[in-house]
Amino acid sequence: MLNYNGNINIESNRSILEHLANEMIYEIFEFLDYYDVYNGFCSLNQRFQYLVLYSSVPITINTPAVSKSKFQDYHRNIVIPNKHRINIFSLSNPFAVDIVLSPPRIILDFVCLETLILDNISMENLKKIFYELMFLPNLHSLVLNLAEYVQNLNDIFSNIFCLPKLKYGKITYRIRIDQDLSGVYFSRFHCSPIETLIINGPFPNDSLNNLLYHFPKLHHLSINYLTASRVENSETHATSLLKHLKYVSLKLYLIAFNKFEQIVQTFFGDIEVLRISTQYDTAYLDAKRWEHLITSYMPNLRIFDIHHDGGVQRNQLTYHDLINQFRSSFWIERDWFFAHQHDWLERLQSGVFYSTEPYRRKDFTFYWQLHKQICQSAQETNLNSVKHLGLIDLGSTKANKNPANYFPNATELTIKHCLEKLDDSLVQTLNSIVPLRQLTKLIIKNFHIKFDQFLDVLYLTPHLHTFKSDFLSLDNIDPSAIRETDTFRHVLHTNRIKTFELRHECTLEDIQLIVDLFRQLNYLNIGMKSKEIRPIIKHQLTVMIEKENLLDDYSIKLN
Incomplete structure (x- = not known):
């Protein structure tokens, strides 16, 4: 409120929040993490304490990245008294899983639970609670992110099949490089009511038929790593089982086009949206085969989104002859348009071919080498929708220093390979492609970045909260000297890094420098030399005790 002199009357605004109706306050709470609601409002006065602790309004609980003692206090005062109110529960803190799910039967008290998110959970803990989840009356969404390598996919999917109310399932897992995935069958299990299934992890093609047989009500299917199998399974099931399936997104690995055609003919007769990403097999660039496949087996297809990375074999049509076939009336009439870029200098017989408008692509991979210099027909596309940009082979000496592509709204950047020193000039060129100031996540793969160069990048990325690097x-x-530099001091006071992951082995001195620089850090994942483990743990535990006053209550977990 302004008085007659145009000044803000602070006194008249001080109690506005207390004048709001309870319903409006609950709406405000929905925009906040409930941990912050608890800490920020519970002790204001008796009314707010009642609204926080004794309401019947459903609440969402996310486990905060705090010390074990602070979470125990939160668990005791908020989670336990409000088990009957929690409809969305996200468990990501490793200590939280042990506290909340002990004993496993406690999960049965969460009678209103509709969505359960278990992030970074061990198979041991998962097996303990799966049986109990069967008896939750309202659980319809389950998100799993496994902490360790999965030995047997049956351990996951066989339990998913047993959840009688589940409509949404998202599973993220890893396997070892040399692990054989073939021969995963689920024939002894009942069908699942799941309508949306998202699999983020390698899944064998020979088990796809058997898997889909158990999801007759499936509407949405996404698999980010469907891999060729060593032994092919010829078993199929009737297409009528998947009459509800409308959306399919697949990233194919070493699956030939003729195998993909069999999948389409068996399961995808009613789909409306198809998004696929594949490599190598030139048959995926055969427009005529696609026209026949779509017309004969996917007549309801509205959106066709393809991403193919590969080249042509000898004695075939040229790369451009192949992709130009996607400009016929069949594709134009459906408003399906495509573009391409070449993935290496002077290689016109290979490239990346992908769909463009009318799709708003959120992820885009850009090859730094100047495709325009070697191919005048490589089209520029509307890149305003891109949120995550992948840059390949940054800084080639033959690359254009003024690339035409610009990604004005990208907030996440992954750089894979850097062929020149990451100096000021290259960083500025990078800034002309994506506004570094607005980045929140940066991943660096397959090249070494020096610490002083790293500081220069951090200087230009004040909003960065996640950094991951191989080395x-x-x-x-x-x-001592680098701590005295202006760049270090500036980054020290401006950076917002909360998550820091480094794959290579660090010394105690390295970790001390990292922890000193990133004062808001709440997640640190690094490699350690075996001889350094004991002193590093001792140092970090000392820091924890000093900062958190954990004189009698602290613990540490090693994976």
């Missing part, structure tokens, strides 16, 4: 070189630097 960060801290060799030949003087930690």
